[in-house]
Amino acid sequence: xxxxxxxxxxxxxxxxxxxxxxxxxxxxxxxxxxxxxxxxxxxxxxxxxxxxxxxxxxxxxxxxxxxxxxxxxxxxxxxxxxxxxxxxxxxxxxxxxxxxxxxxxxxxxxxxxxxxxxxxxxxxxxxxxxxxxxxxxxxxxxxxxxxxxxxxxxxxxxxxxxxxxxxxxxxxxxxxxxxxxxxxxxxxxxxxxxxxxxxxxxxxxxxxxxxxxxxxxxxxxx
Numbered sequence: 001x002x003x004x005x006x007x008x009x010x011x012x013x014x015x016x017x018x019x020x021x022x023x024x025x026x027x028x029x030x031x032x033x034x035x036x037x038x039x040x041x042x043x044x045x046x047x048x049x050x051x052x053x054x055x056x057x058x059x060x061x062x063x064x065x066x067x068x069x070x071x072x073x074x075x076x077x078x079x080x081x082x083x084x085x086x087x088x089x090x091x092x093x094x095x096x097x098x099x100x101x102x103x104x105x106x107x108x109x110x111x112x113x114x115x116x117x118x119x120x121x122x123x124x125x126x127x128x129x130x131x132x133x134x135x136x137x138x139x140x141x142x143x144x145x146x147x148x149x150x151x152x153x154x155x156x157x158x159x160x161x162x163x164x165x166x167x168x169x170x171x172x173x174x175x176x177x178x179x180x181x182x183x184x185x186x187x188x189x190x191x192x193x194x195x196x197x198x199x200x201x202x203x204x205x206x207x208x209x210x211x212x213x214x215x216x217x218x219x220x221x222x
Contacts, residue, residue: 011024011026064097065097066095066096066097067095067096067097067098067100067103067131068093068094068095069093069094069095069103069107069110069111069135070091070092070093071091071092071093071094071110071111071114071116072088072089072090072091072092073088073089073090074086074087074088074123075087075088075089092110092113092114094106094107094110100131100134100135103131103135104135104138107135108139111136111139116136116139116140117139117140119140121142121144122136122140122142122143122144123143123144123145123146124136124143124144124145124146125146125147125148126145126146126147126148126220127147127148127151128147128151128152128213128216128217128220133145133220145219145220146220147217147220147221149182149183152182152187152214152217152221153179153182155210155213155214156175156178156179156182156190156210156214157175158206158210159206159207159210159211159214160174160175160178161206162204162205162206162207162210163197163201163204163207165204165206166201166204166207168201178190182221186218186221187214187215187217187218187221188218190214191214191215191218194211
Protein backbone atom coordinates (compact mmCIF):
# COMPACT_ATOMS: atom_id res chain seq x y z
CA UNK A 1 0.00 0.00 0.00
CA UNK A 2 2.84 2.43 0.83
CA UNK A 3 4.26 2.14 -2.69
CA UNK A 4 0.92 3.20 -4.17
CA UNK A 5 0.68 6.10 -1.74
CA UNK A 6 4.13 7.25 -2.82
CA UNK A 7 3.19 6.91 -6.48
CA UNK A 8 0.01 8.96 -6.05
CA UNK A 9 1.93 11.61 -4.14
CA UNK A 10 4.47 11.90 -6.91
CA UNK A 11 1.88 11.84 -9.71
CA UNK A 12 -0.38 14.49 -8.18
CA UNK A 13 2.54 16.61 -7.04
CA UNK A 14 4.00 16.58 -10.56
CA UNK A 15 0.61 17.32 -12.11
CA UNK A 16 0.07 20.55 -10.19
CA UNK A 17 3.48 22.01 -11.02
CA UNK A 18 2.59 22.62 -14.65
CA UNK A 19 6.01 21.34 -15.78
CA UNK A 20 6.25 18.84 -18.66
CA UNK A 21 9.98 18.14 -18.68
CA UNK A 22 9.46 14.51 -17.56
CA UNK A 23 6.96 13.90 -20.40
CA UNK A 24 4.62 11.97 -18.08
CA UNK A 25 0.93 11.23 -18.60
CA UNK A 26 -0.98 9.72 -15.69
CA UNK A 27 -4.17 7.63 -15.95
CA UNK A 28 -6.61 6.69 -13.19
CA UNK A 29 -8.25 3.34 -13.87
CA UNK A 30 -9.73 0.45 -11.92
CA UNK A 31 -12.97 -1.38 -11.17
CA UNK A 32 -16.12 0.51 -10.10
CA UNK A 33 -16.17 1.91 -6.55
CA UNK A 34 -12.42 1.44 -6.11
CA UNK A 35 -11.81 5.01 -4.95
CA UNK A 36 -10.87 6.67 -8.24
CA UNK A 37 -13.49 9.41 -8.00
CA UNK A 38 -12.94 9.93 -4.27
CA UNK A 39 -9.22 10.42 -4.78
CA UNK A 40 -9.73 12.92 -7.60
CA UNK A 41 -12.45 14.87 -5.78
CA UNK A 42 -10.26 15.07 -2.68
CA UNK A 43 -7.37 16.37 -4.75
CA UNK A 44 -9.53 19.09 -6.31
CA UNK A 45 -11.05 20.01 -2.94
CA UNK A 46 -7.56 20.65 -1.56
CA UNK A 47 -6.88 23.12 -4.34
CA UNK A 48 -10.20 24.78 -5.07
CA UNK A 49 -11.44 27.92 -3.37
CA UNK A 50 -11.72 30.64 -6.00
CA UNK A 51 -8.00 31.42 -6.08
CA UNK A 52 -5.47 30.89 -3.36
CA UNK A 53 -2.26 29.04 -2.56
CA UNK A 54 -1.77 25.77 -0.73
CA UNK A 55 1.26 24.02 0.68
CA UNK A 56 1.58 20.60 -0.94
CA UNK A 57 3.90 17.82 0.20
CA UNK A 58 5.94 16.24 -2.60
CA UNK A 59 8.38 13.36 -2.40
CA UNK A 60 11.30 13.45 0.03
CA UNK A 61 9.20 15.52 2.48
CA UNK A 62 9.50 18.60 0.30
CA UNK A 63 6.78 21.24 0.74
CA UNK A 64 5.97 23.66 -2.08
CA UNK A 65 3.39 26.40 -2.56
CA UNK A 66 0.92 25.83 -5.37
CA UNK A 67 -1.40 28.59 -6.58
CA UNK A 68 -4.88 27.71 -7.81
CA UNK A 69 -7.70 29.49 -9.61
CA UNK A 70 -11.18 27.92 -9.62
CA UNK A 71 -13.76 29.39 -12.01
CA UNK A 72 -17.43 28.51 -11.64
CA UNK A 73 -20.97 29.73 -12.19
CA UNK A 74 -23.04 30.45 -9.05
CA UNK A 75 -26.76 29.89 -8.72
CA UNK A 76 -29.23 30.19 -5.87
CA UNK A 77 -30.94 27.12 -4.42
CA UNK A 78 -33.53 26.91 -1.66
CA UNK A 79 -32.71 24.89 1.43
CA UNK A 80 -35.19 22.65 3.25
CA UNK A 81 -35.87 25.48 5.73
CA UNK A 82 -36.73 27.87 2.90
CA UNK A 83 -33.54 29.92 3.14
CA UNK A 84 -31.56 30.67 -0.05
CA UNK A 85 -28.16 29.03 -0.52
CA UNK A 86 -25.50 29.71 -3.14
CA UNK A 87 -24.11 26.77 -5.11
CA UNK A 88 -21.35 26.88 -7.73
CA UNK A 89 -21.11 24.48 -10.65
CA UNK A 90 -19.38 24.19 -14.05
CA UNK A 91 -16.05 24.43 -12.28
CA UNK A 92 -12.68 24.54 -14.02
CA UNK A 93 -9.25 24.95 -12.50
CA UNK A 94 -5.77 26.33 -13.09
CA UNK A 95 -3.01 25.17 -10.72
CA UNK A 96 0.66 26.02 -11.03
CA UNK A 97 3.80 25.84 -8.93
CA UNK A 98 5.12 29.34 -9.67
CA UNK A 99 5.25 32.92 -8.41
CA UNK A 100 2.21 35.20 -8.44
CA UNK A 101 3.25 37.12 -11.57
CA UNK A 102 3.80 33.95 -13.62
CA UNK A 103 0.54 32.45 -12.34
CA UNK A 104 -1.36 35.51 -13.56
CA UNK A 105 -0.04 34.82 -17.06
CA UNK A 106 -0.94 31.11 -16.86
CA UNK A 107 -4.47 31.94 -15.70
CA UNK A 108 -5.14 34.27 -18.63
CA UNK A 109 -5.99 31.46 -21.06
CA UNK A 110 -8.62 29.85 -18.84
CA UNK A 111 -10.13 33.23 -17.96
CA UNK A 112 -10.53 33.97 -21.68
CA UNK A 113 -11.89 30.48 -22.40
CA UNK A 114 -14.51 30.89 -19.67
CA UNK A 115 -15.31 34.38 -21.01
CA UNK A 116 -14.95 35.94 -17.57
CA UNK A 117 -14.51 39.35 -19.19
CA UNK A 118 -18.04 39.09 -20.63
CA UNK A 119 -19.77 37.94 -17.42
CA UNK A 120 -22.53 40.15 -16.05
CA UNK A 121 -20.81 40.25 -12.65
CA UNK A 122 -17.59 38.75 -11.29
CA UNK A 123 -16.95 37.89 -7.63
CA UNK A 124 -13.62 36.82 -6.22
CA UNK A 125 -13.70 34.77 -3.00
CA UNK A 126 -10.20 34.51 -1.53
CA UNK A 127 -8.22 34.15 1.68
CA UNK A 128 -7.30 37.85 1.52
CA UNK A 129 -3.75 37.46 0.20
CA UNK A 130 -2.63 40.52 -1.77
CA UNK A 131 -1.77 38.54 -4.91
CA UNK A 132 -5.28 37.10 -4.93
CA UNK A 133 -6.84 40.54 -4.77
CA UNK A 134 -4.75 41.80 -7.69
CA UNK A 135 -5.36 38.87 -10.08
CA UNK A 136 -8.90 39.33 -11.42
CA UNK A 137 -8.93 43.18 -11.57
CA UNK A 138 -6.38 42.87 -14.37
CA UNK A 139 -9.16 41.34 -16.48
CA UNK A 140 -12.22 42.73 -14.69
CA UNK A 141 -11.59 45.99 -12.76
CA UNK A 142 -15.16 45.84 -11.39
CA UNK A 143 -14.57 42.52 -9.58
CA UNK A 144 -16.36 42.25 -6.23
CA UNK A 145 -13.81 40.94 -3.70
CA UNK A 146 -15.04 38.78 -0.82
CA UNK A 147 -12.97 37.40 2.04
CA UNK A 148 -14.06 33.82 2.63
CA UNK A 149 -15.64 33.39 6.04
CA UNK A 150 -13.45 30.51 7.32
CA UNK A 151 -10.29 32.62 6.99
CA UNK A 152 -11.93 35.61 8.68
CA UNK A 153 -13.24 33.33 11.45
CA UNK A 154 -9.80 31.81 11.91
CA UNK A 155 -8.18 35.20 12.52
CA UNK A 156 -11.02 36.33 14.78
CA UNK A 157 -10.65 33.14 16.83
CA UNK A 158 -6.91 33.65 17.18
CA UNK A 159 -7.46 37.30 18.09
CA UNK A 160 -9.78 36.36 20.97
CA UNK A 161 -7.35 33.67 22.10
CA UNK A 162 -4.49 36.20 22.13
CA UNK A 163 -6.60 38.67 24.10
CA UNK A 164 -7.49 35.96 26.63
CA UNK A 165 -3.83 35.06 27.03
CA UNK A 166 -3.12 38.74 27.63
CA UNK A 167 -5.51 38.67 30.58
CA UNK A 168 -8.77 39.94 29.08
CA UNK A 169 -11.83 38.09 30.39
CA UNK A 170 -14.82 37.37 28.15
CA UNK A 171 -18.44 36.39 28.84
CA UNK A 172 -19.64 32.92 27.93
CA UNK A 173 -19.92 32.05 24.23
CA UNK A 174 -17.99 35.16 23.23
CA UNK A 175 -16.49 33.52 20.14
CA UNK A 176 -19.86 32.24 18.97
CA UNK A 177 -21.40 35.69 19.39
CA UNK A 178 -18.54 37.43 17.58
CA UNK A 179 -18.70 35.00 14.67
CA UNK A 180 -22.45 35.60 14.38
CA UNK A 181 -21.88 39.36 14.26
CA UNK A 182 -19.05 38.97 11.74
CA UNK A 183 -21.17 36.83 9.43
CA UNK A 184 -24.37 38.86 9.55
CA UNK A 185 -23.19 42.43 10.22
CA UNK A 186 -19.61 42.51 9.02
CA UNK A 187 -16.48 43.64 10.83
CA UNK A 188 -17.64 47.21 11.48
CA UNK A 189 -19.31 46.41 14.82
CA UNK A 190 -16.34 44.34 15.98
CA UNK A 191 -13.95 47.08 14.91
CA UNK A 192 -15.74 49.52 17.18
CA UNK A 193 -15.33 47.07 20.04
CA UNK A 194 -11.64 46.69 19.21
CA UNK A 195 -11.18 50.46 19.30
CA UNK A 196 -11.98 50.32 23.01
CA UNK A 197 -8.89 48.21 23.67
CA UNK A 198 -5.96 50.07 25.12
CA UNK A 199 -2.59 50.34 23.38
CA UNK A 200 -1.09 47.90 25.87
CA UNK A 201 -3.45 45.15 24.70
CA UNK A 202 -3.12 45.83 20.98
CA UNK A 203 0.66 45.64 21.33
CA UNK A 204 0.47 42.16 22.82
CA UNK A 205 1.79 39.21 20.83
CA UNK A 206 -0.80 38.01 18.33
CA UNK A 207 -3.34 40.74 19.09
CA UNK A 208 -2.05 43.40 16.73
CA UNK A 209 -1.28 40.86 13.99
CA UNK A 210 -4.81 39.44 13.74
CA UNK A 211 -6.48 42.79 14.38
CA UNK A 212 -4.52 44.37 11.51
CA UNK A 213 -5.43 41.45 9.23
CA UNK A 214 -9.14 42.05 9.79
CA UNK A 215 -8.88 45.83 9.63
CA UNK A 216 -7.07 45.77 6.28
CA UNK A 217 -9.71 43.43 4.84
CA UNK A 218 -12.78 45.10 6.26
CA UNK A 219 -13.89 46.09 2.78
CA UNK A 220 -13.88 42.41 1.75
CA UNK A 221 -16.23 41.34 4.55
CA UNK A 222 -19.64 41.68 2.88
